[in-house]
Amino acid sequence: MITKANYPDDIPESRIELLELIKEKLSEKKKERDILKIIILGGLDSGKTTLTAFLSKELLNLGYKVAILDCDVGQKSILPPATISLGILNEKFEELHNIKPYKSYFIGSTTPIQFFGEMIVGIKRLCDLAEELGVEVVIIDTTGLIFGSGFDLKRMKIELINPNIIVGLEKEGELKPLLDLFKNKYKIVKLKVYDYAKSFSREERRKIRLEKWREYFKDSRSYEIKITINLTGSKVFQGKEISEEEKYLMEALFKWKVFYGSKCEGKYTVVKRDLEEIPRKIDKNVLYYLEPEKFEDIIVGLIDERGFCIDIGILKEIDFENKVLKIISPIDEELLKDVKEIRIGRLKIVEDGDEYLLDRDYL
Numbered sequence: 324m325i326t327k328a329n330y331p332d333d334i335p336e337s338r339i340e341l342l343e344l345i346k347e348k349l350s351e352k353k354k355e356r357d358i359l360k361i362i363i364l365g366g367l368d369s370g371k372t373t374l375t376a377f378l379s380k381e382l383l384n385l386g387y388k389v390a391i392l393d394c395d396v397g398q399k400s401i402l403p404p405a406t407i408s409l410g411i412l413n414e415k416f417e418e419l420h421n422i423k424p425y426k427s428y429f430i431g432s433t434t435p436i437q438f439f440g441e442m443i444v445g446i447k448r449l450c451d452l453a454e455e456l457g458v459e460v461v462i463i464d465t466t467g468l469i470f471g472s473g474f475d476l477k478r479m480k481i482e483l484i485n486p487n488i489i490v491g492l493e494k495e496g497e498l499k500p501l502l503d504l505f506k507n508k509y510k511i512v513k514l515k516v517y518d519y520a521k522s523f524s525r526e527e528r529r530k531i532r533l534e535k536w537r538e539y540f541k542d543s544r545s546y547e548i549k550i551t552i553n554l555t556g557s558k559v560f561q562g563k564e565i566s567e568e569e570k571y572l573m574e575a576l577f578k579w580k581v582f583y584g585s586k587c588e589g590k591y592t593v594v595k596r597d598l599e600e601i602p603r604k605i606d607k608n609v610l611y612y613l614e615p616e617k618f619e620d621i622i623v624g625l626i627d628e629r630g631f632c633i634d635i636g637i638l639k640e641i642d643f644e645n646k647v648l649k650i651i652s653p654i655d656e657e658l659l660k661d662v663k664e665i666r667i668g669r670l671k672i673v674e675d676g677d678e679y680l681l682d683r684d685y686l
């Protein structure tokens with residue numbers, strides 16, 4: 324599989340010093356028995372994942388119980404894509420992409436923009452879980468989004484998880500405004516980006532993601548899941564289901580076949596198909612309508628009762644007439660019984676693995 328980062332051969336002195344500092348902090352912590360949280364920040368291709376691989380392997384070899392919280396939704400090492408994942412390292416260090424997630428949280432996109440809520444809740448829940456499991460040190464790998472709304476996301480993450488060490492990988496002080504916010508509160512370590520760090524173009528990044536999608540779904544199976552399951556991530560399934568009368572009225576009025584409809588605060592949302600070509604004047608703020616095809620090829624999270632993502636799938640169709648969801652997923656059939664909710668994301672994955680980002684209000 325194509326991956327951007329592995330355990331590095333060349334380790335700059337500054338990284339060794341950081342490791343020494345972490346060891347020191349861990350020996351202080353031994354008495355307190357609580358987890359040491361290290362968050363790694365930096366722009367695109369600044370070496371965050373490479374540093375995560377280095378630190379986690381070294382700490383594992385020293386006998387610590389180590390976890391990686393992979394929040395880099397755009398370029399994840401620990402799959403599935405479109406989630407954030409907690410990986411607990413085994414006795415033997417594997418390459419990051421071979422680590423199986425202990426638990427994941429569904430984001431539903433490969434960019435955090437528009438999904439800050441998911442990112443923040445996910446990071447907190449997975450961090451708490453690491454603590455619950457007795458992990459001694461968790462290394463949090465983040466996306467390279469550090470400007471604009473990415474700046475605020477990083478700030479909020481730090482405020483929420485209270486890290487013990489913030490590591491900033493920078494070229495020319497680009498993290499200063501962010502790190503300055505926390506300079507009196509947390510231990511901050513600024514590192515210079517590795518001189519030979521390779522930059523990847525947008526196209527190369529897209530190709531790597533595509534490869535990961537293909538790889539991840541290569542042994543998928545088709546499943547049919549009863550629509551009675553909790554279905555979230557679309558306004559269609561919020562509010563109260565419309566009555567048969569309301570349905571017939573709309574069908575007669577607009578010459579539609581209505582598959583499903585719901586009503587919330589006086590507003591209707593309806594999945595329909597036109598049966599005749601007639602002029603219709605409908606205020607979409609009062610009656611929002613869509614075709615059933617709008618749900619096709621969208622990424623979904625298969626969620627357990629604790630709200631964690633057991634696996635992901637691609638929604639192929641909602642068959643409203645037979646009340647089933649048709650999905651493809653690499654999930655083990657055995658695990659299907661643990662799925663309590665299907666959460667619809669905002670990413671379309673087409674046959675060749677190509678992805679299209681969708682807006683939050685798409686559904």
Ligand SMILES: Nc1ncnc2c1ncn2[C@@H]1O[C@H](COP(=O)(O)OP(=O)(O)OP(=O)(O)O)[C@@H](O)[C@H]1O
Pocket residue numbers: 327328329331332333334335365366367368369370371372373374395398465466467517519520521522
């Ligand atoms: N110490 C190092 N030794 C060798 N290569 C390195 C080192 N640090 C970074 N690199 C190389 O630089 C490139 C970018 O590093 P990496 O993927 O770790 O960055 P990142 O910040 O995690 O990227 P992203 O923006 O995708 O999150 C990779 O090809 C990696 O192998």
